[in-house]
Amino acid sequence: MSRDWWPSPAKLNLFLHILGRLDSGYHQLQSLFQILDYGDRLAFDINRSSTVQLDTHIVGVAHDDNLIVRAARLLKPHAATDAGVRIFLDKQLPMGGGIGGGSSNAATTLVALNHLWQCNLTEDALAELGLSLGADVPIFVRGRTAFANGVGEELTPAPLAPCWYLVVNPGVHVSTGEVFSLPELPRNTPALSWASYSFENTRNDCQQIVCDHYPEVANLLHWLVHYAPSRMTGTGACVFATFTDQNEASEVQAKLPAEWTSFVAKGVNLSPLQQKLQDVIAASDMN
C-alpha cells in the first residue's frame, strides 16, 4: 500500500554558543539552526480507536517513550475523544547525532496530526506543546532556518544563501544531558547580535570537550577540515562540512574512509514539513 509520507528533516547547528546557565539547570544558548532537505518520514493512518500506536520499533526506545508516541498523546486532548492513529516511521537519521532526529519526529507528529485530527491549534500553541518534549522541537514545528536564543525556543527566521553540507557520523553516541553536565564546559560566551554573525567568528562551545572525550569526533574533524570549513553540530557526535556546490560535497564524500557513514544535504530556509503542510492545505482547499 502506498503511504502518504510527511517529512521529518534534520537540522544543523551552524554554531552553538553557551551564554550561561538558567535557574532551571538548562543552559542559555545562541545558535543558528539550519534546516536540511534530508531526514526521516512518517505516515499516519488516522482511525476512531482513541489509541496511539507506533508500528515501527526503534531499537533501544520503548514504545511509550518514543517521542512520536509522546507527541501524539500530548496532542490527543485537543482532538475528538475517539481520535486514534497508527503511525509508521521510515528512519534514516542517526540517533543522538546532534541532528535532531527525535525532536523532528515529534514535531512532524504534532504538525501532521494537528491537521489530520483537525485540532486547529496555532503554530505558537504547537511550538509550546513541543517545547515540553524537548528544547529542539519548536524549531522543527516552525520549520524555518532561524537564529535561536534562550534554550532554543526564541526563534528569529534567518534565511541563508543556498549551501550544501556533507554530514558525517563518527559512529559514537553522545548524550546531550551528559555534555551539559560536564563541569569544564565553557558557559560564558558573550551574546552575539544576528547582524554580526559569520561562520568564522562563531564556534560550537561543546566541540572541544566532546573531542576530548570522544577521539572519534576529533579524528573526523581533523580529516574534514582539510577539505572545507567544518564543525560539530549540537552536542555531537555528527560533524558537517560546508560547500557552495553539491558536486564538491559529493566528491569529498566519495573520499571518506569506509568506517564513517554520511549524507549530503541541501540547506533550506523553509522545511519540507512546512512545504508538505502548505501543499496538503492547498489541495484540500481545491476540493
Ligand SMILES: C[C@@](CO)(OP(=O)(O)O)[C@H](O)COP(=O)(O)OP(=O)(O)OC[C@H]1O[C@@H](n2ccc(N)nc2=O)[C@H](O)[C@@H]1O
Ligand atoms: C543543545 C542542542 C542544540 O540543538 O543539542 P542537540 O540535542 O541538538 O545535540 C539542543 O537544543 C538540545 O535539545 P534536546 O535534544 O531537545 O534536549 P532536551 O531533551 O530538552 O534536554 C536534554 C538535557 O540536556 C540539558 N540541556 C538541554 C538544552 C539546554 N538548552 N540546556 C541543557 O542543559 C538538560 O540537562 C536536559 O535534561
Ligand SMILES: Nc1ncnc2c1ncn2[C@@H]1O[C@H](COP(=O)(O)OP(=O)(O)O)[C@@H](O)[C@H]1O
Ligand atoms: N523517534 C525518535 N527518534 C530518535 N530518537 C528518539 C525517538 N524517540 C525517543 N528518542 C530518544 O531520543 C534520543 C535523542 O535522539 P535524537 O533526537 O536523534 O538526538 P539528537 O538530539 O542528539 O540529534 C535518542 O537517543 C533516543 O533515546
